[in-house]
Amino acid sequence: MELDVVGLDGETELVYTALVGRPRSTATQLAAGCGLSVSRTGRLLSALVKDGLAIRSASRPPLFTAASPDVAVTALIQDREHRLDAARSLVQRLTEKHREAQRISDPGIAVELLTGREDVSAAVRRLYNGSRRQVRTFDRPPYIDRPGSNLELQVQRQRTGVTYRVIYDRAAVAWPGRLLDDILPSVRTGEQARVRAQLPLKLLISDDRSAVIPLSLAPGGHSAAYLVHHSPMLTALEALFEAEWERAAPITDTMDTIEQPGGPDADTRALLTLLTSGATDATIARTQGWSQRTTQRRIHRLMTELGAATRFQAAALAARRGWL
Numbered sequence: 630m631e632l633d634v635v636g637l638d639g640e641t642e643l644v645y646t647a648l649v650g651r652p653r654s655t656a657t658q659l660a661a662g663c664g665l666s667v668s669r670t671g672r673l674l675s676a677l678v679k680d681g682l683a684i685r686s687a688s689r690p691p692l693f694t695a696a697s698p699d700v701a702v703t704a705l706i707q708d709r710e711h712r713l714d715a716a717r718s719l720v721q722r723l724t725e726k727h728r729e730a731q732r733i734s735d736p737g738i739a740v741e742l743l744t745g746r747e748d749v750s751a752a753v754r755r756l757y758n759g760s761r762r763q764v765r766t767f768d769r770p771p772y773i774d775r776p777g778s779n780l781e782l783q784v785q786r787q788r789t790g791v792t793y794r795v796i797y798d799r800a801a802v803a804w805p806g807r808l809l810d811d812i813l814p815s816v817r818t819g820e821q822a823r824v825r826a827q828l829p830l831k832l833l834i835s836d837d838r839s840a841v842i843p844l845s846l847a848p849g850g851h852s853a854a855y856l857v858h859h860s861p862m863l864t865a866l867e868a869l870f871e872a873e874w875e876r877a878a879p880i881t882d883t884m885d886t887i888e889q890p891g892g893p894d895a896d897t898r899a900l901l902t903l904l905t906s907g908a909t910d911a912t913i914a915r916t917q918g919w920s921q922r923t924t925q926r927r928i929h930r931l932m933t934e935l936g937a938a939t940r941f942q943a944a945a946l947a948a949r950r951g952w953l
Contacts, residue, residue: 635705640665644673645682648695655690680705725859739860742844742853746773749841749854756835757782760791765870767832769798773852776804777811784818793820796870796877798828803912808903816882823877824907832866840866878944880906893952900927901952905944 632642643663648654651662660670674693677683682701686692695701743749750773757764757779764786783793795815802808802824816822834840840863844853857863882902893901896917903913914924928940935950937943 632702635702635709637705640669641673641676644670645677645695648674648677648683648693649698652694653686653692654694655692657690659693739858739862741856741858743841743856744853746852749773749843749852752841752854752856753833754782756833756839756841757786759838760786760835762790762836763792763794765832765834765867766793766795767798767828767830767870767873768795768801769828769831769846770800770804771846776801776807780811780815780818783815783820787819794874795820795822796828796873797822797824797880797906799824799826799907799909802880802906802908805915808906808908808912808916812880812906813882813902816880822880823874824880824905825873825877826907828873829869832870834863834867834870837863837867839863842866878905878907878941893947896927897931898952900931901944901947904928904931904940 632645633639637645640663644659644665647659647662651659656671656674657667659674660667663670665673674683674685677695678685678693680701681704682696684694684696686694743752753773764783787793793815797812802812812822830846831843832840833842838859840857842855842857844855857866880902899917900913903916908916910921910924910928913919913928914921917924919927932938932940932943935943935946937946
């Protein structure tokens with residue numbers, strides 16, 4: 630029966646459904662149509678009245694009329710939803726209490742050691758798939774999987790409301806093809822991206838529940854990692870991310886911006902995007918297909934046009950002009 634989810638058993642739903650189609654009916658009249666005894670039907674009708682699903686007249690014998698389903702049943706659904714929310718809240722509190730008790734009795738449970746590329750990759754996928762609110766990441770080499778291989782999954786998760794905040798190390802931006810083929814497409818899909826000259830470690834935080842950090846950044850060190858569960862250590866990693874986020878420079882995609890009269894051309898917009906991402910001259914030259922000398926000449930020309938003494942100042946002045 631469809632209404633058992635709001636607390637109506639099969640017989641009660643049967644009587645209510647019959648009453649909806651037969652307003653101002655007696656218990657005797659409904660009992661015949663429902664195949665129930667008159668006394669049983671009367672008790673069910675009294676229960677419907679008590680729950681606000683029916684109205685009883687003062688006449689003798691009493692006449693029963695169903696309350697409007699869109700009001701009465703919706704009220705039951707809302708009440709059930711409130712009770713489910715309360716149950717979820719209790720489960721969450723009990724879960725936190727259970728985790729805390731487990732951590733106190735066995736401190737090692739807060740951190741798991743993952744060994745082997747497959748185990749590390751599987752843990753990373755679980756964190757991505759299990760995120761409900763946000764994913765926070767420090768992105769820097771070395772990589773286990775090909776950079777950009779999770780873009781499709783990221784887009785799917787973003788469509789469900791998950792926010793992605795990523796800080797890229799300058800080495801990640803300089804990775805061949807990374808900026809144009811992965812980072813900027815991610816920004817276009819809604820990723821919030823920033824860049825730092827150097828990040829202290831690789832990091833993935835799923836909501837405020839779990840994180841993965843590599844055992845080492847040395848060659849081969851990324852094939853082992855720590856899985857950090859909710860604990861003071863996770864809180865410290867979250868604080869580290871937020872501190873680096875405040876210091877990082879935003880990465881914006883200006884390459885697909887429509888040219889405005891008096892504004893920069895396509896090459897200049899691409900150059901600005903690369904400059905604000907922290908790309909080196911060599912990275913810019915490789916990305917744009919320019920020679921090293923052409924790259925330096927274009928950067929110098931842009932800084933002169935903006936009246937900037939440094940690249941950082943050039944990015945700030947370009948943003949002030951609305952070029953970024």
